[in-house]
Amino acid sequence: MQWQQQHGRHDLPWQNTRNAYRIWLSEIMLQQTQVSTVIPYYRRFLDSFPDIRSLAVAPEDDVLARWSGLGYYSRARNLHRAAQIMVASHAACVPQEFEALLQLPGIGRSTAAAISVFAFGARHAILDGNVKRLFARRFGIAGFPGDARVMSALWQETERQLPKLDIESYTQGLMDLGATVCTRSKPRCDLCPVAPRCVARKSDAISKYPEPRPKKILPQRQIQMLVLLHAKQVLLEKRPPTGIWGGLWSLPEAVAGTDIKALCAQRYGATVTTHEEMAVVAHGFTHFKLDIAPQRLGVSRIALRAAAPGLSWLTLEDALDAAIPTPVKRILLKVIAG
Numbered sequence: 001m002q003w004q005q006q007h008g009r010h011d012l013p014w015q016n017t018r019n020a021y022r023i024w025l026s027e028i029m030l031q032q033t034q035v036s037t038v039i040p041y042y043r044r045f046l047d048s049f050p051d052i053r054s055l056a057v058a059p060e061d062d063v064l065a066r067w068s069g070l071g072y073y074s075r076a077r078n079l080h081r082a083a084q085i086m087v088a089s090h091a092a093c094v095p096q097e098f099e100a101l102l103q104l105p106g107i108g109r110s111t112a113a114a115i116s117v118f119a120f121g122a123r124h125a126i127l128d129g130n131v132k133r134l135f136a137r138r139f140g141i142a143g144f145p146g147d148a149r150v151m152s153a154l155w156q157e158t159e160r161q162l163p164k165l166d167i168e169s170y171t172q173g174l175m176d177l178g179a180t181v182c183t184r185s186k187p188r189c190d191l192c193p194v195a196p197r198c199v200a201r202k203s204d205a206i207s208k209y210p211e212p213r214p215k216k217i218l219p220q221r222q223i224q225m226l227v228l229l230h231a232k233q234v235l236l237e238k239r240p241p242t243g244i245w246g247g248l249w250s251l252p253e254a255v256a257g258t259d260i261k262a263l264c265a266q267r268y269g270a271t272v273t274t275h276e277e278m279a280v281v282a283h284g285f286t287h288f289k290l291d292i293a294p295q296r297l298g299v300s301r302i303a304l305r306a307a308a309p310g311l312s313w314l315t316l317e318d319a320l321d322a323a324i325p326t327p328v329k330r331i332l333l334k335v336i337a338g
Helices: 002-007 020-029 035-048 052-057 060-067 074-089 098-102 109-120 129-139 148-160 167-181 260-268 316-321 326-337
Strands: 220-230 233-238 270-277 281-284 289-302 311-315
Touching: 002 167, 020 035, 020 074, 020 109, 035 060, 052 074, 060 074, 098 109, 109 167, 129 148, 129 167, 220 260, 220 270, 220 326, 233 316, 260 270, 260 289, 281 326, 289 326, 311 316, 316 326
Parallel strands: 220 289
Antiparallel strands: 220 233, 233 311, 270 289, 281 289
């Protein structure tokens, strides 16, 4: 706590407030995402949705558009749904009860604890990725944190170490130590206030804690994305609400070997006159790798059914502002660049 007060972070945009909405938003955005990446998204999101009610009534497309580029889009959908639940069942407020927080979509034990600590001053233990690493090293808890046995040991220790007072400084101190000092590579042990008691340091085994996720070869997948261009507009198609990029707008897809001209005519009412293969775009997910082969297609005519629900012709500039996945944005930027 003393270290945090002297050396920790104090000027993050979601600090120095008891505004539970802002704290909740920041904690969701910070799941699996670095602070430096989150800050501009956080500010833009608040500009569009300054409170729970404005988020709850917003169309999902608008929410996803403000989230576009931050990744893990289920977080945005859960955030939107949770806001609607708060309006319906909690008087448009973030619930103060810990168990009520856990019932909301997208909020697990550690996130609920962080909200409780920073918004309400409640005494709960957190265990995000950085804190897992910090505790694994400090107390010599071996193994991969994703293993249930290791996770249980980490939770027991975090609960045991909770102070009776000043829970906010303590919790922020853990976050700051893990993010800025006890880093995954090249930890700065000379700056760490718990270094003299660190089991991993004493045994000269810092790199062994925590153990990495067991390696496995990720499957490789390939798809074609169709960049249909007509009158300086591009066709976007809304993806199903669940699955990869659920609910986002994307470029239409086709499997290899498909008669693209026939597909475009039948499904999108588009008459394709030119066809150019663009450079493959590689994109990685947690469980697989994806190679995208964009097909640039010049369209001379579109039928009325091309404006059917789930399809939208937009200018390239407007398409970039829509709720689209990161690789689709990269493809469209290449089209704009020529």
